[in-house]
Each structure stands twice: as C-alpha cells, then as structure tokens.
Amino acid sequence: MKNILLFFLLFLISIVSYAQGIGPSPGGKWQLITFGGFSFPFGNYKGDVGKAKNGTMVGITADKYFLGNKFALGLDFRAFNHEMCTCGDVYFANGSLVAKYDNATRFRGLNLMFGPTYQYTIDEFGIEAFVKGGIMFQEFPKYSHVLSVNNQAEFLPEETNNPTNSPKSLLGNAGLRFSYQINPIIALFLQTDYMNTFGSRLGDENGEFHYKKYEQIKDIDRNTSLSESGGVILNLNEYFNSNPKDLKTNIKAINVLAGVKFALAKNRKTNIPEIPMVVKPTEQMKNILVVVKDKLTGMPLEGVSVFIKSETGTWNFLTDVNGEIPIIKNAKRAIYFMSGSKNSVGTTTASIAEKDFDEDSELIYRELLHNDPRFTLVGETVSQKDDSKLPNINTALTNLTNSTTRSQISDTEAKFAYQLAPESDYSVVAHQFGKFSQTEKVSTKGLDRSETFYVKLKLPVGDIETGKTFVLKDIHYDFDKSNIRPDAALILDNVVSIMKQNPSLKIELSSHTDCRGNNAYNLILSDARARSAVAYIVRNGIEKNRLVAKGYGETKLLNNCYDGVRCSEVEHQRNRRTELRVLKYDR
Structure with missing residues (x-):
C-alpha cells in the first residue's frame, strides 16, 4: 500500500506541473483525474459471508475526449481497503470458541479498468456518466473459528477455504461524476459509482471469496459444557449441523468519492521538473525456503503448520505435498x-543468522524434522456404486485394543486422516444418515x-434404499455353530x-x-445363525419388529457351485455369506 500511495503522489505532482501555464484545448482534450473517498460494501460481501466493513478508496483516471469533448475513452486505476468484522471469543467451563487469523483481517484490491465516458456541461457545471470493465487484483483474509474442549479435541465450525488468497477477478464499474469548473484547467467534483466483481473464474483462478460454515443450532456461551473423550467432541451435534454450507460472494460496493480534474491541452509542450532521486545502498536480501520431513522415514510432510518470526515480521504457512512452504522472497x-x-x-527448530546473508547463494535453506512415532491413516x-468421491461423510475410527473411538468428517476432496498407534488393530466405518458402509479393518x-508412514484406505459408502441388499463382510461362525463370535459382533x-x-429402517x-x-x-x-445375529441386534437396543431373520x-x-460340481475354496467362500436386505426405508 505504501508503494501505491508513493506512485499516486508522484503522478499527482506530474499532473499539477503539467497543468500550470497551459490553456484549454481547442479539440479533443486529455482529462486527468485524482480522487479519494469512502467505499461501502453491501449484500453477502458485507453480511455473514464476507463480513466486510466500510473502507477507503483512492485512484487516478486518464480520459481522452473526442467529438467535441462529449465522448471519451479512458483508463481507471484505483485501490481500496475494507477491514473485516472480527467476532468476539467465547470461553466456557471446559473450553473455548476463538477466532484464528492467519493474515491481515481485511479485503484489499487493485483495480485496472477501461471504458467510455459521456459528458454534458452547462456553463461551469458538468455531469459525466461512465461504464468501465477490467481486472481486480484481490487480497482475501484467511481465518477460522476453533472450538476446543479440554485442550484435547478441536472442531472448526467456520473457516475460509479459498484456493488462493490473492486471486484475480473480472470487474465491472459504472457511475456518475458531478463537477464544477474553477478555471479552464481545474475542476472539482463529487462522484458515486457501483463496483462489482463477477464470474467465478479468471483463467485458472477462482475470484470468489469462499467460506465454509456449520450452521449453529444452539448458542455457545460461558455456561456451555461440552463432552469429550479420546480427542472427540461427543455432543457436537447438539450445537452444530453435521453438514457444512459452502458460501461464497463477489466483492461489491458503492463508492462515494471526491477529487480534482485537470484538462490538459495537447498544443503546448510541458516542462516537467526533474524530481531528484535518492539512491539508497542496496540491501542484502535473500530468498528463504523451509522444508519439513518425517524424521523416521525422511519423507516430506504435507500439512505442517510452520511459524517464522523475526524483527521484520512474522509468517504462518502450511507445507505442500513436497513438505515445502511458499518461498519467502527478498x-x-x-x-x-x-x-x-x-x-x-x-x-525441531531452526534459525537464520545475519551472517547467513553474506553467503553467495540467493537461497537460504532450512530443514525441520517431525518425530511422531504414530502411523497416519489416509x-x-x-x-459403493461407482467408486466416485463422496465428500462430507462422517467417519468413526475405533481402537479395538482399548475401545476408544474418534470421529472425523471427510473434507471437500473426500479425504480423512487419523493417527494410529503402533501394534494396534482398528475398525473404520461411516456413520451418516441414509448411508451404509462396511466395517473396514486396519492394523499396524x-x-x-522407519519404512512405513502412511496407511491408505478406501471406505465404500452406499445409499440405503428399499429393496437394496448389502453383503456383510467378515461375519464368521465356528464350524457347525451359530453363536456370535467377537469378530462378528464388531460387524453387527x-x-x-x-x-x-x-x-424408519x-x-x-x-x-x-x-x-x-x-x-x-x-x-x-443357516436359519439358526440368522436368528442368532438378529437376537444380538435386539439385545443391543433395536426393536424386534424391525428385523426379520431368514436362513x-x-x-x-452366487455361482455354479451346486452339488456334484468341483469348485475351489474361494468359490465356496463366496456362497458362505450374511446379507442385509432393506425391507422398508423412509427418508
């Protein structure tokens, strides 16, 4: 912003210097305008999505007039700043709901536009109508609301999810300018215009501001008490809906501005005084790159929060798939x-000393090591139908050794991750209204x-529909028995x-x-085994009239392995199965 203001000041000095001593142009004139004022956001941009506050705007415009100084084509360059409303933090008996800001709490933009202007004058008074379009270079805030319970479990009910915080977007602008001519060169004016970005993409960039929010269904105040076990908030669904809303908005504002117009003739030469340039000694600057690796395997780590601090500023980054933060340039x-x-x-920690800036290399490299003995389940x-991704599905991981359970909702890319202890067995299922998943088993x-860091798993999820049949994996019985074994109980x-x-199922x-x-x-x-499975389900709280046992x-x-046909054990195994068929289901 300082560089923008410096450029604006130098441009203004040049305009004033040029305007001194010249008369009105007999033909198509050049008009140079400087202005500043206030910018008022509205709609979703001001409301719950953008939360933008009233701000300021400065700019310059250059118009070339034709046809008796009635019509013009011109360039418009302006900058604006909208601070963002910040919410108050809430602290309660066993936790807090606080806002975490990763960069400046503001929206900022540089606009470069081109378009026509029509002018109508009566004596010293004039009115101009203009329409312009161009590109806005935007800067978005990045933040989240963190719900923490007992410093053990966290949940993000609100967070920005922009692909980039510095996107470009197409821009439209239209307005009116009311002026009063002081002399043939200078006029004062008041201006109001409407500014709006539009379109979701410009090239490969998404120019809209994106915000993910779980709707709150119950207030959280200082008297709130949330339950937590094993890193999982147990009664979260009492306070928030399970499915988030993906909200978005364009930048839109009404601007009220004032400024000065300079009419420049083209039949006079301009003597622009030279502005002395102060040359400062070149500072020693370097680019900084930080990489984070897993200590045990040496693999680069994605998603590590990296914090850098110096007397010149502080930075917060997340590492990418190569374990790298964005390079800090200059x-x-x-x-x-x-x-x-x-x-x-x-x-581990690392540092950079001032003497490191004396080295020949333009890049200073530092490596951090992360030493976590646990495995990561990705x-x-x-x-279940076509293997396509299903985002926003609630998953649950159970440690079969100590019976602790953690839950997590898969993200917009259908991904979820858990940390797994060594030498342990786990089960993973999807718990979602209207959905069915098998019980998948994972073991470390x-x-x-030292050789394995990631354990990977695909969790198939199907829709529950009347008449649909699901085969229950891994329900086994002892030979010639019908009692429910512990491994079968897990599936049931x-x-x-x-x-x-x-x-209703x-x-x-x-x-x-x-x-x-x-x-x-x-x-x-088979009938005895089916009845035994139904009895187990009834003992665990399901009404008997909702179940039918059938052997x-x-x-x-499922194949041609009839009596007298020679088949492999694998083919016989396919026929030995337990099935769940949906008799009735109302959503």
Missing part, C-alpha cells in the same frame, strides 16, 4: 527463528515405522448403529451356506 537481513507443528506434535470416502501390527455393532441413525438379515453337506441341515444351520441354506448360490 527477505531482509535479520535474525529468523522457525518451528512447526502437526497433530499436536512439534518439529482415507477416502467413495461411492507388523509394520515398521455397525448394523446396530446404522439402525439407530435411521429409525426395517431389514431382513439372512444367512447362506455353500452346497457342501446335507441340504436340510444347511437350511436349519436360506444353499438355495441362493
């Missing part, structure tokens, strides 16, 4: 300190942390959870055998 000679954090585990929620047993617990989330739970053995006996055994024996084989 950093001034100073002492710098840097550190990082991911998943509540800090990195998951993706996908459609036998994995070497997921069925219990799905039925509690969907109270009624199902048939069926058991199937392969063709080996006596047909009548297989029918009796089909070997009557519904």
